[in-house]
Amino acid sequence: MSATQIQTYTTTKEDPGLLKLYQNAAATQFGDWRDDFFKNGYAVIKNVIMPEKAKSYQDRALDWLLSFDLGLDLKDTSTWNQKHLPKSFKSMYHSYCSGHEKFMWDARTEPGILKIYEDLWGTKELVVSFDGFNIGLPKRTDVEGTPWPHCDQAPSRKGLACAQGFLNLAPSGPKDGGLLLMKGSAPLFEEFFSEPREMFTPPGGGPPKDFLDLFLFKQEHLDWFRDRGCELIKVDCGPGDFVIWDSRTMHYAAFPEGEEIRTVFYICYTPRAFGEQEQMDLKARLFETYRGTTHWPHCNIRTSEPLMVDGKLDPMERLEPLEKPERTDLILKLAAVKAW
Numbered sequence: 001m002s003a004t005q006i007q008t009y010t011t012t013k014e015d016p017g018l019l020k021l022y023q024n025a026a027a028t029q030f031g032d033w034r035d036d037f038f039k040n041g042y043a044v045i046k047n048v049i050m051p052e053k054a055k056s057y058q059d060r061a062l063d064w065l066l067s068f069d070l071g072l073d074l075k076d077t078s079t080w081n082q083k084h085l086p087k088s089f090k091s092m093y094h095s096y097c098s099g100h101e102k103f104m105w106d107a108r109t110e111p112g113i114l115k116i117y118e119d120l121w122g123t124k125e126l127v128v129s130f131d132g133f134n135i136g137l138p139k140r141t142d143v144e145g146t147p148w149p150h151c152d153q154a155p156s157r158k159g160l161a162c163a164q165g166f167l168n169l170a171p172s173g174p175k176d177g178g179l180l181l182m183k184g185s186a187p188l189f190e191e192f193f194s195e196p197r198e199m200f201t202p203p204g205g206g207p208p209k210d211f212l213d214l215f216l217f218k219q220e221h222l223d224w225f226r227d228r229g230c231e232l233i234k235v236d237c238g239p240g241d242f243v244i245w246d247s248r249t250m251h252y253a254a255f256p257e258g259e260e261i262r263t264v265f266y267i268c269y270t271p272r273a274f275g276e277q278e279q280m281d282l283k284a285r286l287f288e289t290y291r292g293t294t295h296w297p298h299c300n301i302r303t304s305e306p307l308m309v310d311g312k313l314d315p316m317e318r319l320e321p322l323e324k325p326e327r328t329d330l331i332l333k334l335a336a337v338k339a340w
Contacts, residue, residue, distance in 0.1 A: 088135075135263050
């Protein structure tokens with residue numbers, strides 16, 4: 001698939017009835033979390049799983065982190081630094097086959113999470129991202145929490161194309177880090193990009209040119225949204241809550257500063273019908289080799305390469321997860337290995 005095809009691909013495969021619904025979503029009363037989602041660009045769905053189960057998922061993720069045997073001690077904050085941790089990007093773990101650990105697939109098949117996306121898209125025939133998770137250790141002195149406001153949808157895409165989400169596993173209050181977003185920015189997405197906009201270029205350069213579904217905002221862009229009534233907020237939530245946001249929403253993550261270890265699993269689904277067969281075939285191959293993807297489930301299926309450090313293969317890199325997922329009928333369908 002060419003770069004042009006990827007860049008201009010929209011949700012044109014939707015059922016016409018769904019497409020009409022999304023166009024009028026802001027004026028539609030759903031009577032559930034979708035009212036907040038379409039108005040503000042995000043929603044918090046409470047108690048999708050019980051807090052006790054959330055704690056068990058967090059324990060499994062922390063056991064994974066300890067499995068690298070780098071001297072990390074969860075009771076000793078002096079070890080909470082990069083010397084004692086595997087490589088991550090802003091505490092987000094996408095390497096080491098992390099996205100295919102059994103605990104990640106167990107979470108992806110939670111009925112309450114699936115129902116959220118079934119209600120959003122109007123179908124049970126979904127595919128899921130092979131995304132990773134975030135384990136944010138507070139009180140770290142070796143990381144810089146520089147804001148990086150962005151959206152994960154290309155300006156050329158029109159309308160709702162993707163809705164990101166995470167399962168929250170630990171208390172997340174004002175001091176516990178987490179998702180910051182520009183409330184109300186998603187409905188203004190097309191108005192904002194109706195004129196040329198220059199993306200912010202961070203020190204060291206921006207994303208690869210073929211990484212299309214990303215736009216980094218400048219400070220003046222934040223002011224543009226604020227002038228139209230939008231507000232930058234921190235999303236607080238509890239263990240077992242699910243947070244979902246429109247990929248057109250300006251957002252970024254903050255490092256925790258309190259006592260809680262921030263732990264979230266990134267989970268995102270879109271209808272299988274949105275995906276071109278070439279992309280679905282690649283997705284199926286990545287499942288078989290335990291490689292990760294972006295948060296886009298049906299496109300942007302980028303082959304993730306083994307993690308390199310100083311030009312050499314990271315000696316901690318893994319070829320398979322510590323605990324492989326069960327090859328259930330549902331998992332194989334969500335992974336695009338089997339047809340619905």
